[in-house]
Amino acid sequence: MTLEDQLRTALQHKANGIEPSADSYVKLSARISAEKPHPIRLVDRARFLAAAAAVVAVLGGIGLYVAGQDEDGAVIAGSPTTVPIDETTTSEPDDATTDNGATAVIEAPDLQGFIAGPVRPTREEAAIAFLDLLGIGYYDVTVVDNRAEVRSSTEDGSAGSVVSALQLARVESQNGYAVAEATSDSVVIDSPVPPQDRTYDILTNNEIPVSGEGTGFEAALGVEVVSAIDGTVLERTGTSAGNFGELAPFDTTVHLYGKGRAWIVVRSSGGADNVTEPFAAVPVSYDAPRHPTIYTVFRHS
Amino acid sequence: MDERTETGQAAPTLAVLYERHYRSLVKLAAFYVDDRDSAEEIVQDAFVKLLNGNYKIVPGKEGPYLRTMVVNNGRSALRKRRVRRAFKPESPGLIAAAEEGGVAATEHDRMLEALRRLPERQASVLVLRYYEDLSEEDIAATLGIARGSVKSHAHRGLAKLAEILGEEESP
Numbered sequence: 001m002t003l004e005d006q007l008r009t010a011l012q013h014k015a016n017g018i019e020p021s022a023d024s025y026v027k028l029s030a031r032i033s034a035e036k037p038h039p040i041r042l043v044d045r046a047r048f049l050a051a052a053a054a055v056v057a058v059l060g061g062i063g064l065y066v067a068g069q070d071e072d073g074a075v076i077a078g079s080p081t082t083v084p085i086d087e088t089t090t091s092e093p094d095d096a097t098t099d100n101g102a103t104a105v106i107e108a109p110d111l112q113g114f115i116a117g118p119v120r121p122t123r124e125e126a127a128i129a130f131l132d133l134l135g136i137g138y139y140d141v142t143v144v145d146n147r148a149e150v151r152s153s154t155e156d157g158s159a160g161s162v163v164s165a166l167q168l169a170r171v172e173s174q175n176g177y178a179v180a181e182a183t184s185d186s187v188v189i190d191s192p193v194p195p196q197d198r199t200y201d202i203l204t205n206n207e208i209p210v211s212g213e214g215t216g217f218e219a220a221l222g223v224e225v226v227s228a229i230d231g232t233v234l235e236r237t238g239t240s241a242g243n244f245g246e247l248a249p250f251d252t253t254v255h256l257y258g259k260g261r262a263w264i265v266v267r268s269s270g271g272a273d274n275v276t277e278p279f280a281a282v283p284v285s286y287d288a289p290r291h292p293t294i295y296t297v298f299r300h301s
Numbered sequence: 302m303d304e305r306t307e308t309g310q311a312a313p314t315l316a317v318l319y320e321r322h323y324r325s326l327v328k329l330a331a332f333y334v335d336d337r338d339s340a341e342e343i344v345q346d347a348f349v350k351l352l353n354g355n356y357k358i359v360p361g362k363e364g365p366y367l368r369t370m371v372v373n374n375g376r377s378a379l380r381k382r383r384v385r386r387a388f389k390p391e392s393p394g395l396i397a398a399a400e401e402g403g404v405a406a407t408e409h410d411r412m413l414e415a416l417r418r419l420p421e422r423q424a425s426v427l428v429l430r431y432y433e434d435l436s437e438e439d440i441a442a443t444l445g446i447a448r449g450s451v452k453s454h455a456h457r458g459l460a461k462l463a464e465i466l467g468e469e470e471s472p
């Protein structure tokens with residue numbers, strides 16, 4: 001039996017063991033009904049948001065009064081130019097909450113050698129240092145276990161949706177934490193692969209393919225190579241992917257010269273100003289040929 | 302009740318789409334995630350986006366659209382799972398687990414475990430080719446890559462599979 005036949009048989013065997021649950025149609029039907037969009041007119045939307053904010057504030061106040069100090073939350077301060085949202089709005093996934101409602105913090109495992117930094121004593125500090133390094137504007141960052149959700153600012157300065165998530169890791173050798181990777185629903189970087197999936201440690205070529213899938217306003221994505229040492233933008237280019245809301249592949253090339261560590265950052269765009277855009281980033285370590293330098297020689301006549 | 306598309310053709314209802322595609326898509330999604338519930342969630346996400354989203358799908362193309370969504374969501378789930386596994390002790394997943402009923406790991410399990418170790422795009426190409434029996438053109442459309450890339454991913458994926466399985470056999 002050839003390898004292809006073996007593979008085909010194995011896949012079929014596996015598929016034969018999987019059947020949808022008996023109530024899957026009921027569940028699906030309920031989800032579609034529940035999640036059917038209900039358009040809200042702009043003027044109503046503003047009133048709705050104001051009312052919702054008021055309700056959250058009142059309930060939050062009551063909650064704090066009743067629960068005492070139940071706010072060892074993960075929401076940390078927002079960007080310097082905006083006001084952080086109320087701490088009571090911290091959201092936690094179900095699996096991060098114990099029976100008595102307290103947050104169960106899972107220790108971040110070691111990054112095991114690959115450190116793009118910045119390394120900081122706490123997860124929150126590591127997340128903020130990373131965002132500052134990359135020059136990413138943001139509204140607030142919510143850290144739950146080893147994941148930091150970056151929430152955008154909106155055009156009116158309020159908190160928006162989650163644009164990207166940072167995977168945090170422990171750096172045992174420096175007794176701190178660092179960001180291992182940034183991911184987003186709007187931009188997925190397939191190449192370079194994240195450190196934990198690599199079979200190599202250091203890139204040795206000048207030309208580095210950057211590819212994946214993404215979506216952006218007028219199908220535009222921004223690609224940057226940012227020094228992991230000081231945040232200098234070493235290269236800035238653009239590529240095209242799917243038009244706004246539609247994922248499509250992108251494929252471009254960036255260049256690395258000499259030796260160092262950098263973040264390859266791909267940013268989406270929603271077409272609005274002063275709004276945090278979704279982004280994905282992977283760290284690379286490189287030791288490539290140096291940039292060819294042009295020397296100008298003056299000769300005395 | 303059918304809704305009309307821009308071309309005037311009737312868009313299939315949920316019941317029709319479910320009947321035609323749901324089961325096979327859950328099986329497809331299961332190659333990417335650890336359990337049936339996660340596989341169903343991936344498929345349901347695709348259905349919700351198709352039926353509630355503002356998408357203009359050419360009538361008759363709902364199946365390929367759903368498949369693309371499932372593969373994309375599956376790859377995303379796989380990537381997240383790999384990130385988690387890189388930082389946490391490995392838990393036996395559906396693909397890696399031995400057959401239920403206490404039977405020891407079989408040749409199928411070894412093959413699937415080897416498949417799971419491939420880069421996600423190579424694995425996706427192989428699944429779509431050898432499980433879904435899609436043509437190179439359909440695989441290219443599903444993954445949003447060139448036909449030539451499908452060939453090269455399939456070639457490299459098979460070579461890598463052979464290498465992994467060969468390594469396991471040698472002491």
